[in-house]
Amino acid sequence: MLSASRSAPPPPNPDTDGPLPFTPARRGAWSRGWPGGRRRCCRGCRAAGEGGEPPPRPRVPAVPWGRGERPPPEPARRPPRCAPVAAMAPMGIRLSPLGMAVFCLLGLGVLYHLYSGFLAGRFAFFMLSEPAAGGPEAPRGSAPAGAVDLRDLLAVSVLAAVRGGEEVKRVREGNVLNEKAKGKTREGAEEKLTSGDLLSNRKMFYLLKGAFPGVQINSEEHVDAADQETVSWDRSIPEDIKKKIQPTEVPAESVTVWIDPLDATQEYTDDLRQYVTTMVCVAVNGKPVIGVIHKPFSAYTAWAMVDGGSNVKARSSYNEKTPRIIVSRSHAGKVEQVARQTFGNKTVIIPAGGAGYKVLALLDVAEENQEEADVYIHVTYIKKWDICAGNAVLRALGGHMTTLAGEEISYTGSDGNEGGLIASINMNHKALIEKLPNLEKTSRK
Ligand SMILES: Nc1ncnc2c1ncn2[C@@H]1O[C@H](COP(=O)(O)O)[C@@H](OP(=O)(O)O)[C@H]1O
Ligand SMILES: [Mg+2]
Numbered sequence: 001m002l003s004a005s006r007s008a009p010p011p012p013n014p015d016t017d018g019p020l021p022f023t024p025a026r027r028g029a030w031s032r033g034w035p036g037g038r039r040r041c042c043r044g045c046r047a048a049g050e051g052g053e054p055p056p057r058p059r060v061p062a063v064p065w066g067r068g069e070r071p072p073p074e075p076a077r078r079p080p081r082c083a084p085v086a087a088m089a090p091m092g093i094r095l096s097p098l099g100m101a102v103f104c105l106l107g108l109g110v111l112y113h114l115y116s117g118f119l120a121g122r123f124a125f126f127m128l129s130e131p132a133a134g135g136p137e138a139p140r141g142s143a144p145a146g147a148v149d150l151r152d153l154l155a156v157s158v159l160a161a162v163r164g165g166e167e168v169k170r171v172r173e174g175n176v177l178n179e180k181a182k183g184k185t186r187e188g189a190e191e192k193l194t195s196g197d198l199l200s201n202r203k204m205f206y207l208l209k210g211a212f213p214g215v216q217i218n219s220e221e222h223v224d225a226a227d228q229e230t231v232s233w234d235r236s237i238p239e240d241i242k243k244k245i246q247p248t249e250v251p252a253e254s255v256t257v258w259i260d261p262l263d264a265t266q267e268y269t270d271d272l273r274q275y276v277t278t279m280v281c282v283a284v285n286g287k288p289v290i291g292v293i294h295k296p297f298s299a300y301t302a303w304a305m306v307d308g309g310s311n312v313k314a315r316s317s318y319n320e321k322t323p324r325i326i327v328s329r330s331h332a333g334k335v336e337q338v339a340r341q342t343f344g345n346k347t348v349i350i351p352a353g354g355a356g357y358k359v360l361a362l363l364d365v366a367e368e369n370q371e372e373a374d375v376y377i378h379v380t381y382i383k384k385w386d387i388c389a390g391n392a393v394l395r396a397l398g399g400h401m402t403t404l405a406g407e408e409i410s411y412t413g414s415d416g417n418e419g420g421l422i423a424s425i426n427m428n429h430k431a432l433i434e435k436l437p438n439l440e441k442t443s444r445k
Contacts, residue, residue: 147249148212150282150290150305154245155237156211157257157280157292158303163207163231164200164261164278165296171196172268172276172297179269186381189331192265197221200278201261207231208259208280214252218415219259220385244309256283256412260385264354266330273297274369277356281388283411291392293356300367302360304396314397314425315364315372323374323427324348326358333380342435355382359390362399362425375432376423379404383415390423399425406433 171177171194182193201221208217211233257280262268264275276297282290287306294301304310322343327335329351336349350373352358361373378387388411391401402408403419406429424432 146214146252148215148252148255150248150250150284150308151237151241151245152235152247153212153215153255153257153282154290154292154303154305154308155241156208156233157282157290158238158241158294158301159233160204160207160259161278161280161292161294161301164204164259165294165299167199167203168196168262168268168276168278169296171199172271172273177269185331187331187333192269193221194262194265194269196268197262197265201259202227202229203231204259204261204278204280207233208257212252212255212257215255215257217257217259218385219261220383221261240311241303244311245305246308248308250284254285256286257281258283258385258388258411260356260389263356263386267353272353275353275357277354277360279356279385279389281385281392281411283388283392286410286412287408288388288392288395288411291389291394291396293360293389293393295357295360295367298367298369300365302363302365302393304393306392306396308396310393310396312393312397313364314362314399318374318425318427320374320427320432322347323432324350324372326350326352326361326371326373326376328358328378328380329353331378331380331382335377335379338379338436339377355386355390359393359401359423362394362423363397374424374427376401377404377421377436379420382417382421384409384411384417385415387417387421394423394425397425399423400429402429402433404433404436406430 177194177196180193181190183191185191198221201219201223205217205219205223206229210231260279263277263279267275274297276295278294278296280292281288289306292301292303302312304312325339325343325347327349330353332351339349340347350371352361352371358376361371362376387401387409391409394401401421401423404422405419407419409417422432422436
């Protein structure tokens with residue numbers, strides 16, 4: 001839209017050519033915002049008396065020419081010049097009104113590009129600052145003092161899950177698990193602890209704590225202060241995360257990180273490696289927002305961020321009528337019996353280890369040794385580090401994980417989830433819950 005002015009004829013001079021007539025058609029052009037008109041023109045034009053206001057209408061007699069005479073030819077219509085046009089004239093460049101509009105749009109485009117990431121971050125900061133029911137009050141849209149960037153947190157969470165996974169794998173392959181009993185579940189099942197759990201926990205905890213010292217971290221295993229390790233983050237963000245996720249700041253005090261350094265410990269000791277995962281979850285005001293599920297023995301990692309992006313997706317179809325139900329193999333409770341009562345005797349029940357593995361079974365995960373299911377149900381008590389990452393991933397992909405009564409699970413406060421869980425994606429989650437009245441009672445037995 002730039003045009004060289006050297007060969008153009010000289011513009012009409014109002015002193016010698018007389019004022020340009022301001023005809024009704026022209027007046028319409030002004031009020032519609034004709035280039036150079038009141039709505040589009042710049043302050044400089046108005047200061048220079050050009051473009052800002054319509055020029056005064058000249059006094060012209062009703063019929064200024066005699067009867068039978070032809071009206072004199074109207075002087076060529078030309079939109080008023082804009083100040084920047086005049087400013088560019090010494091450079092030998094003149095912009096047509098259309099060129100001027102394109103020039104302004106280009107400028108706006110550059111400004112938008114520069115500020116879009118920043119604005120998206122500020123918007124998310126404002127939206128995510130909304131307190132959850134019963135959660136702590138967070139400053140809304142205030143200056144990000146003590147703020148954390150969720151994109152950074154996602155990058156560190158992925159790194160932590162991978163680094164923890166390396167410990168899990170190393171211990172298993174070295175075959176020195178140092179297996180101990182750490183207690184019993186409410187149902188009387190033995191809870192196991194291995195060197196894999198502890199070493200992974202140490203790596204993951206100190207990496208996250210070192211990168212985000214102001215953030216609350218809840219981990220399945222006890223962190224021994226006498227056994228500190230410095231694990232630093234070089235602040236690099238993987239390319240796929242950079243591509244899909246915008247920087248998004250939230251107040252540090254609104255964040256709770258949940259670490260499961262080794263999910264499916266029972267199966268780990270049984271050498272059923274396919275079930276084992278390491279997981280990190282980030283909750284903001286109790287809502288699960290970032291989930292990372294890593295399989296150390298196949299180096300597979302799924303991550304997702306609510307309203308951000310993911311590297312994993314839902315499958316294209318699910319069987320809602322006779323769903324395949326994936327359940328715990330070591331903490332099943334009465335889930336099989338009740339699932340069959342609810343969905344019929346033909347319902348396929350898939351017993352499997354690990355809450356992370358069972359969430360991956362609902363997704364499109366091209367992994368050897370990864371089974372597929374339509375619904376994940378757990379009826380006994382379970383801890384939040386076991387389920388938070390899966391809940392965040394499902395939520396980010398449009399799925400649901402709720403208690404068996406259909407309540408959202410809040411990832412602040414206590415470690416435990418009392419109401420059992422049901423997880424699904426691309427299904428009528430509410431209808432599933434309505435089919436499960438008996439499971440809810442079973443879970444609270
Ligand atoms: N009733 C219960 N009480 C305590 N933890 C339970 C539980 N049921 C399941 N879990 C924990 O939830 C995780 C997934 O369980 P499951 O494999 O049975 O589905 C396991 O975590 P860890 O392996 O991280 O300890 C398991 O210990
Ligand atoms: Mg666990």
